[in-house]
């Protein structure tokens with residue numbers, strides 16, 4: 001009986017699903033039968049591995065680890081692994097799970113840094129019925145470009161004095177690379193630095209005087225340095241913002257209404273001789289002027305209560321005397337509802 005049932009189940013498996021009708025006889029010789037349907041899972045589990053296209057585990061705080069995630073339409077048992085050619089670099093066991101993720105920092109199982117290059121994130125496993133499946137996603141480990149930074153968070157060349165006249169950018173490369181670098185305002189290139197320049201491994205720097213290509217100063221604002229490095233390993237893009245202005249200004253709200261308190265916190269780019277004055281001018285109202293309070297470290301704060309008046313754009317103007325006697329001014333719009 002057992003052997004017959006097994007033979008029938010095997011036949012059922014071959015046909016995927018079919019009515020099953022085992023026949024048995026009881027002690028009295030009465031033949032009884034039952035019918036049911038066996039569903040056999042012959043569908044391999046669909047697995048989706050997800051890896052970043054590239055990452056750079058060089059400790060510079062940008063893309064230093066790779067988030068390797070996977071999901072499957074049904075629970076699987078197997079492994080997630082990073083492989084290089086035929087070599088398994090790292091592996092993590094999967095036990096009856098339908099999703100998971102690991103963080104890879106570019107080291108092997110012994111904790112040693114692995115070489116730059118193209119790796120494969122491979123997820124393989126079997127579903128509950130034993131059907132196997134494997135899916136892979138490529139990822140490039142590229143430490144070619146790293147440590148991109150500005151020497152200062154802000155500079156103010158526009159007033160032409162000797163204070164905060166420039167900012168120096170620096171980065172390093174671990175191999176020869178073709179580098180393109182430029183400074184952008186949003187998506188607009190305001191200053192090209194290098195275009196497809198071949199540079200060797202080492203530390204690199206360049207100083208910006210806050211001017212366009214044509215020699216005129218850029219306007220106050222936040223600018224983005226973008227460095228692209230191409231090598232035999234891959235392409236890395238790093239960006240770093242810098243402020244060109246007399247003050248870094250933080251408003252408690254971008255939009256205010258009557259009765260609300262607007263707090264303005266500012267950091268002076270250049271050393272000041274005294275706390276700056278701040279003027280708040282609402283549409284249809286006389287300007288209100290206050291002296292900011294020093295918070296230390298070049299930071300100052302002041303607050304205004306928004307008066308009744310027409311809606312529109314109010315203007316906050318900050319004005320202070322720098323340590324060399326020059327006047328440093330900037331302004332910000334504030335929407336009044």
Ligand SMILES: [Ca+2]
Nearest residue numbers: 056062063064
């Ligand atoms: Ca990095």
Ligand SMILES: [Ca+2]
Nearest residue numbers: 156161163164
């Ligand atoms: Ca200056």
Ligand SMILES: [Ca+2]
Nearest residue numbers: 159161322326
């Ligand atoms: Ca100045």
